[in-house]
Amino acid sequence: MHAVTNELGKKIAAAEMIELSFGKETHSTAGNQNLHVIELDTEAGKTYTFYKYFVVFTENDNVPSVMEAAVKAATDAKNAGYEKCVAAHNAQWAKKWEYCDVKIDGDDEAQQALRYSIFELLIVAPVNGSANSIPARALSGQVYKGAIFWDTEMFMFPFFLYTYPEKAVELMRYRIKTLDGARRKAKTESVGFDGAFYAWESQDDGDDACTYFNIGDPNTGRDLRTHFRDKQVHISGDVAIAMWEYFKLTGDDSLLLEGGAEVILECARFYFSYAYFQKNKNRYEILDVIGPDEYHERVNNNAFTNMVTKATFEIANATVAYLKERHPAALAELVKKINIEKELPSFVEAEKLLYVPQPNEDGVIEQFDAYFKLKDTSIKELKAKMIHPNEYLGAGQGLAVPTKVIKQADVVMMLNMFKDRYSKEIKKANWEYYEPRTEHGSSLSACAYAMVATEFGNLDFAYDYFMRTAKIDIEAKYKVYVGTIFMGGSHPAANGGAWMTAVFGFGGVQSTAKHVSINPRLYKKWNSLQFNMIYKGDRFKVTISQDKVEVIADASNKTSHTFIISGQSLTAAPGKTLVHEVGAKNLA
């Protein structure tokens, strides 16, 4: 069978071969059906087994003929036979689990939920060399159109970066591939901007699948004007941050040279053209945005967005400095190609003078300008005012808009992303301020709160929210309507969030370009937590139990690495095992 897709006109072919050791196979093509008909006389008590080899090829697979490729692959499979196919399949999966498995000893429910989460991520990991990414609902559900969101960089990418960098690099290559789309979007959105404004719902070519009216109002039947598409500018910084993380944690600068640096500079360029300077305050501000909390649209100086912007300028400046030292010719070529030389000093100034909201006297960071002036109301009170059970709480006139009720982690998400910049006290103060005001109306919220909770010792909460995140697609108790829109399906970002909560949260793993640190805060129910990780291309198996941390450096590792475990700096030489006894005081 072959077909051509509606929108992009891409060829697709499916081939099927049946291996039959009994009866008789005929084909029937009636109407638009194409059927295998298997006729047999059956004997009571006997089992009849047949094998079906099914293959799909699309134009994206870069074969001369999708039809021929599909038929050939199906034929080859049939010729190889079922046992060989299954063995090859199992070998693939064994490798994947060897890279990616996390073992939780003492908590089967958590173990199952986390493994299921990892499984969901693995089944949608891009094919090597495809420069594809992972949509927000993976391959389930049509509402998100198979489009790529910030979910990928912020929630799925870390899992692949730590366990399966050859998949992580594809996610980044997708952003390089779609850079022109991001440039188009920057030019055409609102008054037009410079640089790269990545799409909120990014399609194959980087164009935005998000509409300006993407939520329906069940009270009136009208489509609501939302600003997801035009104001959620943090997406570009999310991409730049992931690009830089890849470089920092793999040590591999080839991605930077193959378009990554260009992406980073174009993102900084976008922000500089988007930013405004406030003369009386002598600072740059980022105005009129939506942060992660989508209930409050068109806000000024959203702490999350401003910090992501500042980080983008830092990364752009660091990229220039790195290339200048290590690849001056490549830098010169890039600077010329995108004609950015005159703008580079602006990025240095913006890194210095960009305003990022700071904690107030209570340690709380205001989510955006004048957030503290909004009405303080409980989520329960708010929901009691709903006319329709699915009505959207944001979008200009939604019930949450004039209140402090937020959809999902925003300041807390920022504290989690930039955890090395804030003290435990600041994290606790903000967590305690914002958590009761958070609806957790996004599947991205619970894991951010869980991870920050592990940092200041609220492990019961962290465990509860970890389990909610890890079980999201097993229990399927999540919200499935936003306004009139059905938004069910699988949740790969939550799956990534579950992995992050286990490894970064309870495991306390955090990496810089120089070392890996592990500050474990294992949940009381867990005897041990074991996971695999790759750092600078070398492999490690980490086992954290209640009284010690063991790090096994793979014998195949190329070099030694520094691990700082609960504050103690240790060297993990290839083939060696580090053991660090963890005193009770190190446990939160």
Place this chain on the structure above:
Amino acid sequence: MHAVTNELGKKIAAAEMIELSFGKETHSTAGNQNLHVIELDTEAGKTYTFYKYFVVFTENDNVPSVMEAAVKAATDAKNAGYEKCVAAHNAQWAKKWEYCDVKIDGDDEAQQALRYSIFELLIVAPVNGSANSIPARALSGQVYKGAIFWDTEMFMFPFFLYTYPEKAVELMRYRIKTLDGARRKAKTESVGFDGAFYAWESQDDGDDACTYFNIGDPNTGRDLRTHFRDKQVHISGDVAIAMWEYFKLTGDDSLLLEGGAEVILECARFYFSYAYFQKNKNRYEILDVIGPDEYHERVNNNAFTNMVTKATFEIANATVAYLKERHPAALAELVKKINIEKELPSFVEAEKLLYVPQPNEDGVIEQFDAYFKLKDTSIKELKAKMIHPNEYLGAGQGLAVPTKVIKQADVVMMLNMFKDRYSKEIKKANWEYYEPRTEHGSSLSACAYAMVATEFGNLDFAYDYFMRTAKIDIEAKYKVYVGTIFMGGSHPAANGGAWMTAVFGFGGVQSTAKHVSINPRLYKKWNSLQFNMIYKGDRFKVTISQDKVEVIADASNKTSHTFIISGQSLTAAPGKTLVHEVGAKNLA
């Protein structure tokens, strides 16, 4: 009777005296009633006349006792008798009409409507020395709370400035009196600003009576979050412009010295703190505002608002220059009092570098950033989508928000206010672009379109919209509901607009600090238009007929003035009459 008002606790007293030449008067106080009872035996065919003298005093009248003052005034009136009272009343009115009358020969309907408009303005003109202003619904209707809007400066003030400056000065003194309220508002609105942000609905103390939810949604019964209060920043510039007009056209700088200059500088200071600098574009921008078209909230670089802001900087700089030359000590004292010396160079830079949207290749000025990208729909199509006949078309999710449909004159209002800065061609191009997209959902809209129409010769339209404006309170066909809010009552701003359309529009009167120019474009139905005006404290009677313009300078005038009539410069010496024959080519 006496009472104390609810909110401000102000004393108020009413006294009544009855003059009876028959029967018997007794008093009855039953419950909360206080009645005069008049008993008489009546004879068939005979007329019985009695007189009632009624007086109200309030604490604002600055008398030692409102009760005593009211009783005394009523007693004095009774002692003087009806005939004397009526004679005094008529003398007052004769003076008012002598100052203010406009005669339209050949069109009784227009004459009646315009005189009624003038009458409405005169009955609410502030008492001399009161520093009071005129509310948007005068003393009728409760929805606007007796509050002062931009209506006063932009639509009523010109009438008083040209005919009755001792009333115009009170309107300005009200803004001086409420400067502290405007400062409070600047400090407390949103993130807080410097200077003076005048209230959208200004109360006695300058505090804002406008709420953040001032329109109800009939579809849901909820109050809509609107930004009239926090984003309609042009109000401060409207005040500064009127303040400067007063100085320019009266030549009297005492108002500047008695607080007017302080108001102007504080308005400029507000705008500078509100403005943002865009580094790539090397310009200041005014972001996140509502212009006169209230259907589009939170827009950037609204042409009207930016031009008003630019004018405010110009006026602030001109004020400083004027005071430096003529009243250096007063300037020094003021600069010290409000500690503004360091900021003055900013105003000079802002005057130069503030962005004001310019005409495109078709001569059309974009109402605000990306307005041209909005959906082009007809008002009819738009209204067909309404669920409830009174639903509001703005406020975030209103039907007009994603479209080019505007509530009222915005760019065209700007072209009318700054008519000397734009050519006839630009006015025509914008008028023709915006008029079909204008709902005229505000009583302030029609006169702006009418005035601009007179400038490029669409006199039939101008006449039609002049009549709509002048007859608004006679016909009472206007919209009386906005959302769930009843907003009926009288329309003093439209009354002022009718006068402006007659004198500035058809009469073509425009004044600068140096001269008065008259470029008549009399409507074909009218034999002549005659009006009185004061310029630099001297009085003139102007008669425009189809073939000539006659200006009679009052014999009591102090000096000569330049009148430029259809391009010809003439000197109006005291007691002299200028006659300028108008050729057909001068008529539009």
